[in-house]
Amino acid sequence: MKVVPPRPVRLGEQLIYKLGRRYCERRLADWQLAAGHAGIYTGTTGPRILVRVDEFPHYQAWDEPGCFGTSRFERFHGIMADAGVPYLVAVLPRVSRAPLSPSVSEFRPLEEIEVAMLGRLARERVSFGLHGRDHRTRFASPRRHSELCGLSIAETEALLDDAIGELARYEIHPQVFVPPYNRFDARQIEPLARRFAVVCGGPESIGQMGFQRTPQWRGETVYLPSYAPFYGHAAEILPAVERAIEQPVGLWLPVVLHWGWEAQADWSDLKRLVARIAPYAAPWKDFHSAIEGSRAPEAPDGAMVEQAGGSRGESWGDP
DSSP, rough: OOOOHHHHHHHHHHHHHHHOHHHHHHHHHHHHHHGGGGGGSSSSSSSSSEEEEEESSSSTTTHHHHSSSSSHHHHHHHHHHTTOOEEEEOOEEEESSSTTOOOOOOEEEOOOHHHHHHHHHHTTEEEEEEEEEOOOOOSSSSGOOEEEEEEHHHHHHHHHHHHHHHTTTTTTTEEEEOOGGGOOOGGHHHHHHTOEEEEEEEEHHHHHHOOOSEEEEETTTEEEEOTTBBOOOOHHHHHHHHHHHHHHHHEEEEEEEEEHHHHHHHTTHHHHHHHHHGGGGGHHHHHHHHHHOOOOOOOOOOOOOOOBOOTTOSSSSSO
């Protein structure tokens, strides 16, 4: 059983990622085909696109409400809804003041207008993921921004349980975890796996987890990282999605949008992207159903039966 690659390898993979994103795109497709999607099948002959949106409330909603407040998110949601594109939004149970400063500790609970927006999203069948507790980084350097890295397992569990409990007050019970800043320590996958069916990642996750195929089983959870060119601005994602659609292969394709970025582009790129992906966008409940359908049965001695792409009993996937 292979482990997460050592730090020098992870740093090398980060460099390759930055220098060759088309290479990464081809490599991801090859991994998915070879692994049989970790046994998590789409049941289609084309891509099934899982749209993840970071985040609501926006982590800068307190500091810059004019740019990142609820009314701006409402515009984003209207575009997605009009196009008929289902998505998952990463939800914050608290909003911090100056979240990029580890020396500040001030935060506020969700405002009434934010709670009302979450209620509307639930009624309109948007899926929810937990996006940490307050999105406050523990490190000042942009290269190390993370709410989780460096916490002990006990501290990690306490933070997660606090955040889960706070969202439960609003009848939100996420099965997906979206790490703030896309960073968590590899050892923290275990407490995450005990609480969530899916753990997401992104480009910054390469430094902690390595450049991994997607999706893949990690113990009892599915790790679902997303990388460029399927992670970024809508204008950058669209050409890559076009290439994926041309391939007659059923792949789960995680696409990550940041609604704040699209607002700054006046929504025009977003409108073009969602119009193209609408026929291929899958509700996240379909992915959860595929996960449940792919779980290997337990053997009589308690061992897990292997399946395509690895076994459910593995703690670490093949990097």
